[in-house]
Amino acid sequence: MHHRYVLSALLGLSLGPAFAADAPGGAIADQSEPHKRVAPATERFEPPAEASISKDAFGQMVERGRQLFVNTQSLRGQYVGNGLNCANCHLDQGRQPHSAPLWGAWTAYPAFRKKTGEVSTFIERIQGCFMYSMNGKAPAADSEELKALSTYAYWLAKGAPTGIDLPGRLYPALPKPKGGFDIARGKAVYAEHCAVCHGASGEGQKQGEHYAFPPLWGRDSYNWGAGMHRVNTAAGFIQANMPLGQGGTLSEQQAWDVAAFVNSHERPQDPRFTVDIETTRQKFHANDGVNFYGQTLDGVLIGQGID
Amino acid sequence: MNRLVLIAFAAIAGPLAHAGEDPGKQLVQQGNAQGALACATCHGVDGAGNAAAGFPRLAGLDAGYIARQLQDFHAGTRVQPVMAPIAKALNPDEIQAVAAYYAAQPLAPAPALDRSSPLPQDPGAQLALRGDWSKGVPECTRCHGAGGAGVGSQFPRLAGQHASYIATQLKSWRDGSRHNDPGKLMETVAKNLDDAQIDAVSHYFAGLGQP
Numbered sequence: 001m002h003h004r005y006v007l008s009a010l011l012g013l014s015l016g017p018a019f020a021a022d023a024p025g026g027a028i029a030d031q032s033e034p035h036k037r038v039a040p041a042t043e044r045f046e047p048p049a050e051a052s053i054s055k056d057a058f059g060q061m062v063e064r065g066r067q068l069f070v071n072t073q074s075l076r077g078q079y080v081g082n083g084l085n086c087a088n089c090h091l092d093q094g095r096q097p098h099s100a101p102l103w104g105a106w107t108a109y110p111a112f113r114k115k116t117g118e119v120s121t122f123i124e125r126i127q128g129c130f131m132y133s134m135n136g137k138a139p140a141a142d143s144e145e146l147k148a149l150s151t152y153a154y155w156l157a158k159g160a161p162t163g164i165d166l167p168g169r170l171y172p173a174l175p176k177p178k179g180g181f182d183i184a185r186g187k188a189v190y191a192e193h194c195a196v197c198h199g200a201s202g203e204g205q206k207q208g209e210h211y212a213f214p215p216l217w218g219r220d221s222y223n224w225g226a227g228m229h230r231v232n233t234a235a236g237f238i239q240a241n242m243p244l245g246q247g248g249t250l251s252e253q254q255a256w257d258v259a260a261f262v263n264s265h266e267r268p269q270d271p272r273f274t275v276d277i278e279t280t281r282q283k284f285h286a287n288d289g290v291n292f293y294g295q296t297l298d299g300v301l302i303g304q305g306i307d
Numbered sequence: 308m309n310r311l312v313l314i315a316f317a318a319i320a321g322p323l324a325h326a327g328e329d330p331g332k333q334l335v336q337q338g339n340a341q342g343a344l345a346c347a348t349c350h351g352v353d354g355a356g357n358a359a360a361g362f363p364r365l366a367g368l369d370a371g372y373i374a375r376q377l378q379d380f381h382a383g384t385r386v387q388p389v390m391a392p393i394a395k396a397l398n399p400d401e402i403q404a405v406a407a408y409y410a411a412q413p414l415a416p417a418p419a420l421d422r423s424s425p426l427p428q429d430p431g432a433q434l435a436l437r438g439d440w441s442k443g444v445p446e447c448t449r450c451h452g453a454g455g456a457g458v459g460s461q462f463p464r465l466a467g468q469h470a471s472y473i474a475t476q477l478k479s480w481r482d483g484s485r486h487n488d489p490g491k492l493m494e495t496v497a498k499n500l501d502d503a504q505i506d507a508v509s510h511y512f513a514g515l516g517q518p
Contacts (some may be wrong), residue, residue: 050426050437063425071423092440093422196461196489197450205459208450212462244445245495 019098044168047095047103047156058151066154068093068145069102072134079138079145082268083204083211083220086149087226089133091241094156097168098240098247104169106150106157115288122150124302132226135268171236176290177253181231183297186261193243194262202265217265219306224270230289234259264292269305279305328442331408334401343396346405349389354412356511358469367414367467371460373406376487385487386391417454417466417516424445431511443500447508453513466516471511482503507514 027143050066053059070073070093072085087093094102108123117122123146139145160166191200197213198204204215215221227233239255241247250258270293273280281294281303293303335352338345346365350356354366365373379385380394381402389495397405424436435455438446447465452458464472479485480497488494500508 053426058499068421070421091445092438096440193490196492207456207458212450212452212458243490243492244449245443245492245499246490247443 008069031058032088044097045103045160045166047101047160048158048169050093050203053155061148062153062155065148065155066093067149068148069152075136075145079130079136079139080134080216082134082222084134084214084222085276086129086134088214089237090243093177095284096241098172099237100170101156101168102153103157103160104166106153107160107162107164107166108169122153131271133228135221135223135226135271156273157206169284170238171233174232174239174252174255177231177256179253181253181256181260183257183260183264185254186257186259189250189258193254194258197243202262216262217267219268221267224293224305225272225284229263229267229274230262230291231256231259232289234263250274260292264297266302266304266306268307270303273305277301314465329404329408330401331404331406334397334405337406339396339401341396341398343393343459346393346409350409354409356469356472358471360477361469361471363411363472364414364468366412368410368464369460370403370406370410373409374402375460377402377406379487385485414464414467415516417452417456417464419453421448421453421517429507430504431482431507431509434500434508435511439499439504444496444499447512454515456516464516465512468512470506470509470513473512474505477505477509480518482508 040089053062053066067154069086072080072087073083076083089100090096091099096102105125106122109125110119112118113120113125115128120128120302123141126146126149130136130138150224190202194216198211198216201218202216202221203218204220211220222228226304228237235252235255235258238259239248239250239252242250270280270284272284274283277294285291285293285303295302331503332352334343335346335350349360349362350365354364354368355476356364376385377390377394377397380387380390381397383391394402420436422436427433427436435447438444438449439472448455450458450462451465452462456466457464457466476485477497477500480488480494481500483494486494496504
């Protein structure tokens with residue numbers, strides 16, 4: 001009931017301007033586009049407590065979805081082709097505001113997406129995650145995995161208004177710094193704030209077979225088609241959430257610089273690759289935020305992919 | 308002649324010669340001539356430490372982690388009145404030897420408990436496996452690994468560590484008296500914990516990974 005109370009307070013206080021800011025005509029802006037950061041912590045949607053998951057068949061499906069979300073590596077080799085888990089980028093198992101929470105995604109679909117050029121359902125959106133962020137293969141729409149993950153998202157969104165741009169949805173959009181961004185400066189930010197967990201070369205750190213800290217580039221990271229490959233998207237995630245426990249401590253400039261550094265490294269090829277890098281760039285990357293795909297950095301063509 | 312010398316040497320320095328095969332063990336059992344007490348006095352030959360006295364368990368900790376703590380005691384970047392003079396009496400090679408010795412002491416494996424485990428009832432376990440994100444606190448196992456097994460040389464093993472020691476360290480980070488963590492990661496977390504959380508999570512990890 002607690003989350004209902006919070007939601008009522010939130011609706012009473014600020015539904016109008018705060019929620020309508022990015023939703024002209026009542027339509028939600030493209031899910032792939034980060035939105036303005038408008039949520040004071042006290043006005044955010046509160047998903048139900050994990051302890052309230054029921055023991056019945058529905059609750060068991062919620063729990064199965066939660067398990068897959070935090071341990072997506074259980075699908076490695078089947079639907080997952082890299083070393084990541086959903087919860088690496090959707091913190092607190094998809095609950096954390098400004099970390100693309102599942103309760104924000106569930107209530108935002110179906111929606112038109114620039115990326116697909118059509119209206120996508122929530123199921124299709126998760127399939128995209130598997131293809132790009134997880135560098136794998138999408139489970140079928142009627143698979144047990146997608147049933148579980150979408151049930152978990154639905155449950156997390158209990159009581160949330162549908163079709164409204166909830167504060168804390170997605171990652172915050174950080175405007176590009178006036179002076180631009182700088183990969184070399186980002187390298188220094190990385191060494192100081194990120195390498196302790198993610199490794200000196202972005203390789204992550206393992207505990208046994210599995211990554212305790214996710215790799216940020218290279219074979220086991222997200223591919224060139226993932227939303228996180230955009231410097232602007234990564235900058236928003238980083239500034240709001242990284243380092244863990246210290247979200248909001250890096251400046252917007254530092255976040256842009258280090259996001260550029262991270263995303264200037266090679267990663268698995270965009271599964272939409274067609275003909276050559278330049279053709280693929282024009283088709284899928286030329287109008288997709290700020291990204292390095294198909295560009296030349298220090299004389300090296302970026303976007304060659306890693307097998 | 309040679310044989311006589313050898314026998315005489317063996318008679319005088321038998322224990323040393325034996326320990327000489329493992330300079331770490333020698334230091335642990337006997338200390339050194341520069342005034343370093345035998346580590347075993349407080350931490351035990353097996354690295355079990357002492358729960359009642361709050362001396363940490365060293366067995367099975369990452370060697371790089373132990374070495375860095377000794378270096379920090381030596382340099383004064385980690386302040387502890389008992390450890391400071393001992394660490395200052397160790398040279399860099401001796402620090403590496405002691406660290407390698409204790410890291411190699413056997414310890415039961417930590418259980419595979421993390422986010423994917425069912426939600427526990429115990430508040431200490433909840434903090435360890437879920438965190439307290441309303442206060443910006445990630446779950447302990449996020450960085451210290453499943454079951455608090457430790458990750459690399461920066462995120463030490465917590466499983467089986469004495470509750471008294473874990474609690475003391477968390478409070479030291481919270482009040483700023485310990486500050487040798489990379490990027491203030493632990494300090495930031497500790498400042499967001501209350502006494503009840505510290506007590507609960509310390510006891511939780513102390514109970515994991517026991518033989």
